[in-house]
């Protein structure tokens with residue numbers, strides 16, 4: 412990613428212990444752990460997906476995390492949005508999440524905002540991130556994230572859930588298709604959708620696995636592969652996806668405009 | 669065996685007999701798959717929506733209609 416090895420990153424004794432089970436893997440090592448510390452990940456949304464992705468990212472020792480959500484915690488969130496607890500009801504989700512994440516790992520520098528992602532489209536809050544992890548709950552906001560991803564050349568890890576099903580893929584600007592290549596259609600708003608907690612748990616965990624691998628430069632990611640999961644059949648399957656030559660969104664950036 | 673003007677394909681894991689030379693668009697119509705917002709996979713490859721009308725389904729093809737997930 413944007414890690415160049417030029418910025419001096421050091422790990423304290425306490426951090427070396429904390430991340431020991433990662434560092435002892437040859438694939439990661441101290442160098443890899445420094446890369447994680449050097450990374451800045453933007454998690455878009457703090458619902459079912461964001462609950463899990465923000466916790467795993469912070470626990471893994473990502474150096475900087477940026478989180479955003481516009482909502483407050485509601486009773487109906489609690490079956491799946493496990494970063495928010497019963498006594499958080501009525502609290503801003505960004506505040507509720509920030510409290511837990513700071514306690515989970517004080518070595519992570521976390522910035523939290525309550526607000527709409529649409530208003531941040533051109534802000535440094537997203538633009539400076541090395542990776543965008545999608546945890547939104549609608550198509551429109553994902554299109555905004557896709558534009559930022561293409562504009563600023565930031566990998567964008569899409570995840571979505573519905574009921575017992577979910578899907579995930581990694582968009583890398585100029586290399587893979589973009590979000591709009593895959594989803595060039597509009598859908599009717601469905602209102603509240605049902606979700607069991609493990610579905611976002613599974614999908615967000617895969618998204619974080621992707622983020623960690625991208626940061627560490629480990630191959631075998633979901634670039635050009637849409638992975639989908641059915642909890643009903645307990646099956647993972649994948650579809651190979653290519654750039655849509657007629658995609659009006661990424662074709663603009665392909666032309667270098 | 670399917671008749672001469674029919675082919676056998678597998679749609680969402682189920683064996684089906686459909687007209688020969690049918691397109692993806694034709695299949696979507698027959699199977700009345702959701703109003704918009706659909707991913708179509710032909711032999712593990714994503715089919716772009718703009719090609720539904722020109723993509724012919726062949727004997728033995730595996731087609732999946734997938735409803736995308738946009739919840740969070």
Ligand SMILES: [Zn+2]
Pocket residue numbers: 588589590591592593655658659660661662
């Ligand atoms: Zn595109």
